[in-house]
Amino acid sequence: MTGILIVLAFTVVIAVLLYYSRGEVPEQEKLVDIIDSLLPQTQCGQCGYPGCKPYADAIVHNHADINQCPPGGRNTIRQLADLLGGEIKPLNPAHGKAGPKRVAFIDEDICIGCVKCIKACPVDAIVGAPEQMHTVITLECTGCELCVAPCPVDCISMLVFVQGGRRVKLGPAMRTSS
Amino acid sequence: MNRELYPFPGGLQIPPHKELSNAKTSLITPLPDSIILPLQQHIGTPAVPLVKTGDKVLKGQIIARADGYVSVPVHASTSGKIIDIGNYTVPDPLGLKAPCIVIEPDGDDVWFEIKPTHDYASIDPKDLQDVIREAGIVGLGGAGFPAHVKLREGTESAVDTLIINAVECEPFISCDDRLIREKPGYIVNGTRMIRHAIQAKYCVIALEADMPEAYAALKELIDDDIDLIQLPVKYPQGGERQLIKVLTGMEVPSGGLPIHMGIVMHNAATAAAAYRAVIRGEPLISRYVTVSGEVNDPRNLQVLLGTPVKHCADQCGYEDKEGQAIILGGPMMGMYVNNMHMPVIKTTNCVLVTSTYNKSPEMPCIRCGQCVDVCPEKLLPQQLFWHAHAKNYDRLREYHLFDCIECGCCSFVCPSNIRLVQYYRKAKRQITQDEQTRSGADHARERFIARNARLAREEQTQNNELLAGSDIGELDKQAFIQAAVERTRAKRAQLGKQENSDDDQE
Numbered sequence: 284m285t286g287i288l289i290v291l292a293f294t295v296v297i298a299v300l301l302y303y304s305r306g307e308v309p310e311q312e313k314l315v316d317i318i319d320s321l322l323p324q325t326q327c328g329q330c331g332y333p334g335c336k337p338y339a340d341a342i343v344h345n346h347a348d349i350n351q352c353p354p355g356g357r358n359t360i361r362q363l364a365d366l367l368g369g370e371i372k373p374l375n376p377a378h379g380k381a382g383p384k385r386v387a388f389i390d391e392d393i394c395i396g397c398v399k400c401i402k403a404c405p406v407d408a409i410v411g412a413p414e415q416m417h418t419v420i421t422l423e424c425t426g427c428e429l430c431v432a433p434c435p436v437d438c439i440s441m442l443v444f445v446q447g448g449r450r451v452k453l454g455p456a457m458r459t460s461s
Numbered sequence: 462m463n464r465e466l467y468p469f470p471g472g473l474q475i476p477p478h479k480e481l482s483n484a485k486t487s488l489i490t491p492l493p494d495s496i497i498l499p500l501q502q503h504i505g506t507p508a509v510p511l512v513k514t515g516d517k518v519l520k521g522q523i524i525a526r527a528d529g530y531v532s533v534p535v536h537a538s539t540s541g542k543i544i545d546i547g548n549y550t551v552p553d554p555l556g557l558k559a560p561c562i563v564i565e566p567d568g569d570d571v572w573f574e575i576k577p578t579h580d581y582a583s584i585d586p587k588d589l590q591d592v593i594r595e596a597g598i599v600g601l602g603g604a605g606f607p608a609h610v611k612l613r614e615g616t617e618s619a620v621d622t623l624i625i626n627a628v629e630c631e632p633f634i635s636c637d638d639r640l641i642r643e644k645p646g647y648i649v650n651g652t653r654m655i656r657h658a659i660q661a662k663y664c665v666i667a668l669e670a671d672m673p674e675a676y677a678a679l680k681e682l683i684d685d686d687i688d689l690i691q692l693p694v695k696y697p698q699g700g701e702r703q704l705i706k707v708l709t710g711m712e713v714p715s716g717g718l719p720i721h722m723g724i725v726m727h728n729a730a731t732a733a734a735a736y737r738a739v740i741r742g743e744p745l746i747s748r749y750v751t752v753s754g755e756v757n758d759p760r761n762l763q764v765l766l767g768t769p770v771k772h773c774a775d776q777c778g779y780e781d782k783e784g785q786a787i788i789l790g791g792p793m794m795g796m797y798v799n800n801m802h803m804p805v806i807k808t809t810n811c812v813l814v815t816s817t818y819n820k821s822p823e824m825p826c827i828r829c830g831q832c833v834d835v836c837p838e839k840l841l842p843q844q845l846f847w848h849a850h851a852k853n854y855d856r857l858r859e860y861h862l863f864d865c866i867e868c869g870c871c872s873f874v875c876p877s878n879i880r881l882v883q884y885y886r887k888a889k890r891q892i893t894q895d896e897q898t899r900s901g902a903d904h905a906r907e908r909f910i911a912r913n914a915r916l917a918r919e920e921q922t923q924n925n926e927l928l929a930g931s932d933i934g935e936l937d938k939q940a941f942i943q944a945a946v947e948r949t950r951a952k953r954a955q956l957g958k959q960e961n962s963d964d965d966q967e
Contacts, residue, residue: 324902326909334909406908425905 315339321362325354326405327427329379334405342367350374354426356381385441386424387431391416393438400430400439464690467710469703471837472695473870475632475793477671482753483635487643487761490776496538496564496767497804498524499551503599504606505531510562516543519573521744523595524562533597533607536744537573538765541566550803552770552789554796554886561804564767575742586616586658589739596738597745597807602626602699602728603790605808608735611727614720615659621723623661624708625652625732627668627675628692628699631791634811636749637729639761641668641675648729649682651736659725665708666729669694696793697868701726703837715864750805752777754814755785764805770812771801779814788813793869824877832871832881838864842871842881849884854892862888 318339325335330351332338341347342363349363350372357374364371374381389400389409396414408424411417419430421444431439501507508525518524518537525535541564548558578584578592594609615623625648629637641648648666656664665688668675679689690708697703702713705724713719719726727735734745746766750773753759757778764773770789771779788795789803790811797818832842840861848856862885871881 319906320903322902323898324905324909326905335906405912406905407912408908423905423908 311343315343317366318342318363321355321359321366322352323354323359323425325425325427327354327425327429329353331378348372348375351378353379353381354384384444385426385428386421386444387419387426387428387439388421388442389417389419390438390440391418393436395436397435399433399435403429403433405429464688464708465710466690466692466707468695469698469706469837470839471835471870472697472703473835473873474694475696475873477694478632478753479629479635479638479671481633481759482751482761483638485760487639487749487763488776489763490765490768490773492539492566492568492570492765493768493772494565495544495769496541496566496765497549497561497769498535498538498564498767499549499559499561499804499806500525500535501551501559502535502605502766502806502808503533504604505529505533507560508532508535510546510560512543512546512562514543514546517541518543518564519571521575521746522573523744524564527594531607531610533594533599533609534744535562536597536746537564538746538767539564539566540569540571550800552796552798552803552806552809556799577742578739581654581736581739582657584739586612586660589654589658590616592739593735595744596735598731598735598738599745599807600728601730601734601748601807601810603794603808603810605806608727608731611720611725612655612658614718615661615725618720619723620659620661620720620725622663622665622709622725623652623656623659624704624724624726625655625664625666625729626699626701626704626726627666627672627729628704629672630669630694630696630699631793631795631811632696633753633813634751634791635753636751636761636810638672638675639751640730640733640749641672642678644733645675645678645682647733647736649679649687650740651732651734652687654736654739655725655727655732661725664688665690667692667704667708668729669698697837697866697870700837700866700868702866715861745807748805748807748809750809751811752779752814753811754788755782755816756780756814766807767804769802769804770798770809773805774801774812774814782816785814785816786818788815788818792818793873794867819872819878819880821878823879826877826879829876831874831876835870835874837868837870838866840865845888846879846881846884849888852888852891854888854895857888857892862892865889 319336322335322339328334330338332341338347338352342349349367349369350360352359353374360374361371394416396411396416398411398413400417401409401411405427406423406425408420409417409430410420426441426444428441431441500510506529509528510525512518512524519540520537522537523534524537527534543562544565545563547561549561550556551559551561553559581589590609590612593612598608599605600608627637627641629635652664652666664686666679667690670691671694676689676691683689692698692707698707701719704726705719706712711722713722730749737743738745747763748766750762750764752762752773756774760777762773762776787798787801789798789809790796792813792815795811795813826843826846828843836842844860845857845862848860865885867882867886869882872879875881
């Protein structure tokens with residue numbers, strides 16, 4: 284009887300120790316970085332947090348759900364579920380719809396040079412100066428749409444992004460064949 | 462020539478079916494109604510158009526320039542009018558459309574001004590690369606890697622051996638065989654020219670034992686300077702890594718390139734095209750294409766690039782029948798296409814019409830291991846299959862997915878009819894795409910962090926200024942304002958004077 288009790292007591296102590304050593308702060312910070320690396324870095328805020336890193340932080344610390352990132356879509360949800368051991372769930376429609384990558388385009392005939400979009404861009408992808416025409420650096424644009432709302436003359440539209448080339452290189456193998 | 466050979470692992474003996482097409486002299490294909498030239502016929506960046514709709518162009522004129530180092534220009538294959546620049550169906554495994562320039566031939570076939578160089582030996586190897594690049598030469602074996610890149614690698618490091626690959630190991634294809642038989646001089650002189658360009662110590666032309674006529678034709682022209690080697694027939698001996706193993710006994714390491722081992726390999730047709738470009742000044746605007754399989758008159762054709770595949774097939778008596786598949790390339794590595802509207806491009810070596818392709822449904826993998834025995838890269842195809850199926854991309858890397866040369870041996874022997882290579886191709890594409898997205902995201906993160914840092918810095922400076930402002934005492938402030946007012950007054954006074962003097966003058 285006492286033998287059993289001693290074993291039980293040990294088990295409980297070890298379990299408690301394990302539980303508390305589990306969630307150490309540095310581990311959690313590392314996890315935030317890993318989650319951040321899986322997010323698409325659009326910085327659009329559609330998840331309800333002001334950027335990808337804050338969302339990663341919220342997933343770790345505030346139990347934010349993993350299905351709040353429309354630009355990442357199914358792929359990101361799957362990767363997050365794999366990482367965190369949760370279930371794959373559909374994207375929460377409250378945060379938006381997934382779709383092909385889009386980039387902002389400024390109609391330069393309409394633009395009045397108010398710099399409001401420049402201030403809104405989270406990745407400094409818009410060039411211009413007050414009362415000068417603005418333009419989007421397409422390759423830097425993440426497609427967050429944050430510049431669309433501030434524009435007073437509605438000259439910014441979101442266009443589907445077509446990468447210069449269409450084909451992807453398949454791999455280094457077989458440069459020459461018979 | 463006695464040379465020790467080192468057989469490569471795996472591989473297959475497949476019925477070659479070359480006799481269908483290799484006996485007949487090649488036919489020069491008549492001009493089609495339209496020539497469709499894709500801007501990307503090579504690995505690398507697509508070319509950039511230099512012409513617009515309505516322009517008249519001459520045969521051999523550059524109509525799209527190379528964009529970047531790993532890129533080559535596109536030339537008009539015949540003289541005529543540009544009737545469109547837009548998206549057309551191209552040879553593509555997914556059947557996608559891509560930007561093309563369309564020419565309506567005028568029938569005159571007039572050459573653009575060309576600049577032949579009669580003596581390649583007098584040209585600096587570096588300039589020779591430029592000539593070859595401007596002529597739009599890419600590897601004609603199938604991958605379409607720009608030839609000048611390999612030549613430059615060759616001039617930048619010491620090259621021990623130049624291998625000219627005439628091993629046409631895929632069944633049905635006989636375009637290199639025909640080219641060698643009809644124009645052995647181009648091959649031999651092209652080989653000598655490339656050797657001069659990269660200053661290789663040794664030089665080998667390798668072909669398989671089922672090409673005796675080609676062997677004889679070359680034998681007649683070469684001296685002791687080039688080794689001509691006949692190899693026993695085995696698929697996929699024409700793969701770059703496999704051929705290097707057979708000839709030298711060395712294995713190109715995973716992720717490495719032949720040049721790291723002092724070896725440069727070019728396809729025989731590439732050598733011929735490069736020679737033609739230098740000696741006659743003619744850019745790459747035509748190639749040999751085998752049309753074989755279930756057509757009435759299987760043979761080789763000399764085809765202008767951009768000619769629709771259908772036009773080529775028609776020359777060989779093609780009839781559209783139920784249940785036939787059209788393959789661009791050979792039966793092992795070629796791509797199945799749905800229609801024949803796409804053009805012949807620089808890398809199109811064969812048009813194969815067949816009804817005996819693998820139609821049986823896929824069955825589960827029984828782990829028999831036959832695929833492992835035949836894999837020439839010593840990979841584990843069944844493990845790759847599991848992980849590709851599960852989209853487990855990390856494990857696929859661990860199992861060296863990117864060393865797969867997509868030769869198709871594993872699919873060929875699979876008793877469950879699993880099209881293994883298709884899974885690998887898809888996985889490779891997905892991994893490459895994910896990597897691109899990933900690097901884009903990393904870049905965006907950097908910019909986001911940089912911007913936040915900048916905003917924080919600006920705020921800090923503003924705060925500092927405000928703080929600094931509050932440090933000024935009340936008296937000082939008065940003095941400061943007074944000084945500003947004085948300055949303005951002085952300025953105004955000066956302006957007023959100037960205006961007065963202006964008035965006086967009038």
